[in-house]
Amino acid sequence: MLRVAGIPAWGTYRRSGVLTRLAIGAVTLALAILLIVLISLSVGPVSIPVRSVASTLIGFVGIDVSDVSRTHELVIQQIRLPRIIVGAAVGMGLGVAGATMQGLFRNPLADPGIIGVSAGGALGAVIAIATGAAGLFFMALPLAAFSGAMIATLVVYGISTVSGHFSMATLLLAGIAVNAFLGAIVSAIVILLPDNGALREILFWLAGGLDSRAWEHVLMSLLPIIGGIGIAMVMARDLNLLILGDDEARSLGVNVVPVRLLLLAVGAMVTGVAVAVSGTIAFVGLVTPHVLRLLLGPDNRVLIPMSALGGAVFVILADTVARTVIQPAELRVGILTAFVGAPFFILLLIQNRGRGYSL
């Protein structure tokens, strides 16, 4: 196990049964989400009392206790709530993609951003916007991002297993190379594109973040991400065995190749969809499963659903801080997640030395 100063005492929870850990994790994280959502809905350029926030939310489900001003209701309904839900969807997707990839690659440093999957999704999305394909039908943009993410996943996976067995060093180096290569193509597209609407859209989108996310983005992202998480949860037990190795998984009854391909596709799908609605938000997929593994243990039947909730907490919280900390200006959520995530990544690298999966 990895150790972070101050946290191990919490690890006692990880000795309990699967259901106990699920219950403790779900209740704690659900309360955290509720609290953060209430705060996030209330703060911003227009400050809305938490009381009014609660009344508005209750009003949505048909019980009219409304003593809330129309302006406040509109701010919540049209601006803050969709942004929070998109943030939650992105966080859930990235958290689960991280947990799944860390299992598939048997490696606690795998993350959709680090190994190039997000970059693949970004290139897919950029090509879709530049060619106008993104406007063809409603789900065109997420579909393009998913395709890019899937291709990047297969390339990185292929390279890191080329010698017949999986290599951690090759994975990270392949991730660096793929990130740089895809980034270069994106830059070339941006430079070659005439200055028109598509270019501005790409630049706005490339910067990443959750600004002006609306209900259409909720529609675009929520269902595919929840569907992907569902599949990952169903396959969680198989993933436990895959972590131990292909032989182990096979001898305990897993059809290794189809299961692995399905989980790689799920990781690419949720990452692609998340990238399509928010650009690339770094480190969520790395940090979330890690912290939860320390608290609740490595069993993916617990880790995957909790990484979904934890990722949502992380992104909503980071976005709330990002859009309020230097008011009236806004930081982007990716700045906040990187600010927390990058030092965490370095900490992991240092702690992992001599543990069998260091470089």
Place this chain on the structure above:
Amino acid sequence: MTAAVRAASLSVEGLTYTIQGKKLLDNVSLRAGQGELVGVIGPNGAGKSTLLRALAGVIEPSDGDCYLEGRRFVEMPARERARAIALVPQVAPMAHGFTCLELVLMGRYPHMGRFQIEGASDEDIARQAMRLTDTEQFAERTIETLSGGERQRVFIARALAQQPRVLLLDEPTSNLDILHQLRVLGLIREWASNGATAIAAVHDLNMAARHCDFLILLSNGKVISEGMPEDVLTAENVSGAYGVESVIYRDPHTDALALSLIGPSAGFPHRNRVKAP
């Protein structure tokens, strides 16, 4: 046990496994019946591990078929095969933070429905298996904190928790101290005698002679001798397969066949002769 009553629970016919142009198994056939402990012996690279992996359904043979109780492996769903056959790997894999109890409970996975979570009876079975292998005291520890031999015993416990009808073990005693070697082989012996089938790759020929009902001697992927220990363990076979001169006798203290190794055979092509500086 005579050959006549051997109802084969696990058998292979004409098994050949080729990888990168090299034949690791060459037309291997064997039958193992209920109640038997079969030892697979042979020098390094003879194909012992490959044979066990094929018997566990972990690798697909290039040619030939494996049968469980008369049914071809390829006709069985993987989970059904996993309920019947357990494999203890030679080297315990990295477990990335799972506790030993969690690992042993994984042996219950093939018996559980997809949405089922291990219950009290599964934990009882797991803990019982850990008691048998003297590992229950490690239940809450992560496997990374154990020694090589302790890890090996945890993975034997997991195979027992799988409650298999066929138990495959790849050098199950290679890292164990002498007490645990005797205990583990006794345990496997007992497991087999209670109606299961056990096939184990064994390095130590004295251990193999003492505990196994039948032996299969592999060399370069081929079966060069099989049968009762006294038929397989002859000075001629040992010299032919290993290139080692030996004297074979019955140990008066254990009443088992025993070998004394005299030294490398003259004229055997040893690859790495040490040159004095």
